[in-house]
Structure formats: C-alpha cells, structure tokens
Amino acid sequence: MVMAPVARKGRGAGTNASGRFEPLVHEAVDDGWTDADQTPAPLRTTLTPEHARTIITKNTSPDVGFDRSINPYKGCEHGCIYCYARPSHAFMGLSPGLDFESRLFFKPDGARLLEQELAAPRYRCKRIHLGGNTDPYQPVERDLNITRDLLKVLQRFNQPFSIITKSGLISRDLDILGPMGRAGLTQAMVSITTLDRALARTMEPRAATPTRRLEAIRKLADAGVPVGVGFAPVIPGLNDHELEAVLEAAAQAGATSAMYVILRLPLEIKALFQEWLAEARPARAARVMSLIRQTRGGKDYDADWSQRMKGTGPVADLIAARFKAAVKRYGLDAARPPLDMSQFRVPPDMKKQMDLFDLPSAIAAEGGARSETDGGLPDAA
Numbered sequence: 001m002v003m004a005p006v007a008r009k010g011r012g013a014g015t016n017a018s019g020r021f022e023p024l025v026h027e028a029v030d031d032g033w034t035d036a037d038q039t040p041a042p043l044r045t046t047l048t049p050e051h052a053r054t055i056i057t058k059n060t061s062p063d064v065g066f067d068r069s070i071n072p073y074k075g076c077e078h079g080c081i082y083c084y085a086r087p088s089h090a091f092m093g094l095s096p097g098l099d100f101e102s103r104l105f106f107k108p109d110g111a112r113l114l115e116q117e118l119a120a121p122r123y124r125c126k127r128i129h130l131g132g133n134t135d136p137y138q139p140v141e142r143d144l145n146i147t148r149d150l151l152k153v154l155q156r157f158n159q160p161f162s163i164i165t166k167s168g169l170i171s172r173d174l175d176i177l178g179p180m181g182r183a184g185l186t187q188a189m190v191s192i193t194t195l196d197r198a199l200a201r202t203m204e205p206r207a208a209t210p211t212r213r214l215e216a217i218r219k220l221a222d223a224g225v226p227v228g229v230g231f232a233p234v235i236p237g238l239n240d241h242e243l244e245a246v247l248e249a250a251a252q253a254g255a256t257s258a259m260y261v262i263l264r265l266p267l268e269i270k271a272l273f274q275e276w277l278a279e280a281r282p283a284r285a286a287r288v289m290s291l292i293r294q295t296r297g298g299k300d301y302d303a304d305w306s307q308r309m310k311g312t313g314p315v316a317d318l319i320a321a322r323f324k325a326a327v328k329r330y331g332l333d334a335a336r337p338p339l340d341m342s343q344f345r346v347p348p349d350m351k352k353q354m355d356l357f358d359l360p361s362a363i364a365a366e367g368g369a370r371s372e373t374d375g376g377l378p379d380a381a
Contacts, residue, residue, distance in 0.1 A: 012079035013097040019090025055113040069132035072146040074105040076134040087267040096268040111149035125344035137167035160339035164189040168212035181225030184340040191230040221254025228257035236291035251330035258332040
C-alpha cells in the first residue's frame with residue numbers, strides 16, 4: 001500500500017512525488033515492516049550554487065504587472081503548501097513537494113551579473129521586481145546575503161525596483177530600502193495570508209509569523225518605503241473570513257495599498273494541497289475544495305489569463321466585493337506613485353570597467369533581460 005502523507009516538522013509538503021517530466025514515478029510504500037506511526041526523520045536543507053549567465057528574467061504574462069524580475073533563489077524553505085512556484089522544480093528533475101522546500105539553489109554571481117546587465121549599452125531602464133517566483137528573504141538569505149548584494153547594485157545604479165516577501169528579514173536592509181523608497185526608487189509588498197498563528201505554522205511552516213510580518217510593514221513605512229499588503233492566496237472556506245482583519249491590521253501598521261489573489265492549483269500543487277488539507281484540516285477539506293471549484297468553473301483550476309488570479313462565479317465575486325469595500329474603508333485604495341526611471345545612472349567606475357571587455361552578444365542584444373536558467377521555462381500557470 002502506498003503510504004499516506006506524513007507531516008514533517010517545519011515542512012509544508014507531506015510527500016515527495018516525482019516531477020511531471022520524470023519517466024519513473026517513486027512512491028513510499030508500507031511493506032509491513034515499517035512502524036506506520038513512526039515520526040519521519042528531520043529533513044535537512046541542501047544548498048547548491050547555480051552559475052547562470054544572466055540574472056534578469058523576462059516574462060510576457062499579461063496579468064503579472066511586471067515584465068522583468070530577479071529571483072536570487074530556486075526553491076523556497078518557507079515551505080508554503082500553496083506556493084505557485086513549486087512546479088518549477090520539476091524542470092530540474094526534482095519534486096515540487098519536499099524537494100522544493102529542502103533542495104535549494106542560489107546564485108552566488110548574482111550581483112556581478114546584475115552590474116554587467118545594467119551597464120550594458122543597450123539596457124533600457126524599467127522596473128525590476130524581486131521575488132516574483134520564490135521569496136528573496138527566505139531563511140538562507142541570513143547567511144548567504146544574495147538579496148542584499150543585489151540591492152547594493154540596484155542602489156548604485158539608482159535602478160527602480162519592487163520587492164515582495166513574507167519575511168521580517170526585509171527590515172535588515174532598511175539602510176538601502178529607506179533612502180531608495182524616499183527617492184521614489186522602490187516599493188515593497190508584504191504577504192500576510194492569516195493572522196491565525198496556528199494556521200500559519202502548518203500552512204507556511206518556515207515563514208515569519210503574522211506578527212513579525214506586520215512589524216516589517218511598520219518598519220518599512222517608518223523608513224519611508226511605500227508598502228502594501230498582499231492577502232494572497234485567498235482560500236475560500238479556510239482563510240477568506242480573515243480578509244477584512246488582515247487588511248485592517250496592515251493599514252494600522254502603515255500599509256497604503258493592498259492586493260489579493262485567489263488560490264491557484266496548477267500542475268502538481270493540486271495534489272500537494274489536497275494532501276495537506278486532508279491532514280491539517282480533515283473536517284473542512286471537502287468544503288474548502290468545493291468552494292475552490294466554485295471559483296474555477298467546477299474545476300480544481302483554470303489557467304485562463306483572464307481569470308486565473310481572481311476566479312469567476314458567485315464566490316469569487318463576493319470576495320472581490322468584500323476586498324473593494326475593505327480597501328476603501330481602511331484607506332488602502334490610493335494609487336501608488338510610479339517609480340522614477342529618470343534617476344537611473346551607470347556609475348562612472350562601472351563605465352570604465354565595461355570598456356575593458358565586451359559583454360556577450362546575447363546580453364547586449366536583449367538588454368540583459370533573459371536568464372538562461374529561468375527565462376527559458378514556460379509559465380507555470
């Protein structure tokens with residue numbers, strides 16, 4: 001018999017099924033010799049350097065809101081069971097389950113590559129988004145400092161950027177984010193999915209507590225960084241009742257804008273989320289999945305561009321109406337001022353360095369916009 005998913009302390013997924021591109025499927029089987037109640041051994045996180053040729057990735061998704069992004073890490077130790085980035089691990093022959101949150105890749109050359117791409121003669125300044133796929137402030141950032149090194153480069157060039165996280169570690173970099181925020185060069189978004197600490201612990205096991213995320217919003221706002229709150233994902237029947245409470249708490253902490261996304265279950269996430277739901281909230285599992293399907297035309301998920309973020313139907317419409325009323329009530333509906341592109345400058349010392357060698361033709365032609373390892377992957381929907 002195939003063994004049922006077993007929760008591991010500090011991990012979101014309960015299984016490690018093979019990715020969709022693998023010719024063989026590996027499943028844990030109970031052969032009768034294993035104690036079914038035995039607690040699984042702790043799963044160690046492994047780090048592997050990834051030496052990409054470029055760091056800025058382009059996307060053409062019409063509903064994302066940005067077309068350039070940087071992801072310092074692949075995989076995410078936060079272990080959020082709902083994470084839409086999980087299927088990307090399958091492209092490396094790894095599982096979107098436990099592999100995604102325990103076998104991480106980092107880009108040690110990121111800062112150097114970013115310098116080269118921003119200084120390229122054909123580069124044209126546009127907003128860059130940090131954290132569009134995985135969190136730039138996940139726990140390993142405390143030691144690796146990949147994100148901080150990237151921020152230093154962005155500051156040197158006065159390159160406008162936005163950043164999203166669910167970690168309080170972002171406040172570590174207020175010495176960079178504060179001045180750039182006051183200069184109109186950066187905006188931040190902090191994701192808060194629940195104020196229920198017990199739910200957060202099981203659903204996003206290694207992310208910061210809700211209280212620390214609210215503290216991060218307060219510190220960013222006090223430092224002069226325009227900051228918003230992301231109530232994402234909204235999971236009908238599980239956390240949707242907290243929508244108003246989360247927005248109110250974020251507004252009181254200093255947030256001035258808000259966004260939401262209804263839960264997306266593309267590819268392998270569908271099975272992983274349902275496994276977690278049956279384990280973590282068994283009495284509510286059937287109801288939650290029923291409501292999710294009501295936002296997706298009766299399916300577990302619909303990847304259509306026009307509705308994948310917000311869903312359709314009465315349940316989705318009610319969530320949209322509640323969100324609209326709440327952002328108006330708490331003053332989170334003000335338009336964000338655009339980032340100032342006019343301040344971008346290539347530092348004089350960087351111009352001298354660039355005269356010493358030619359950039360690869362691909363980087364010059366594309367303006368340093370596509371990553372060999374990220375940009376070639378199709379959207380995970």
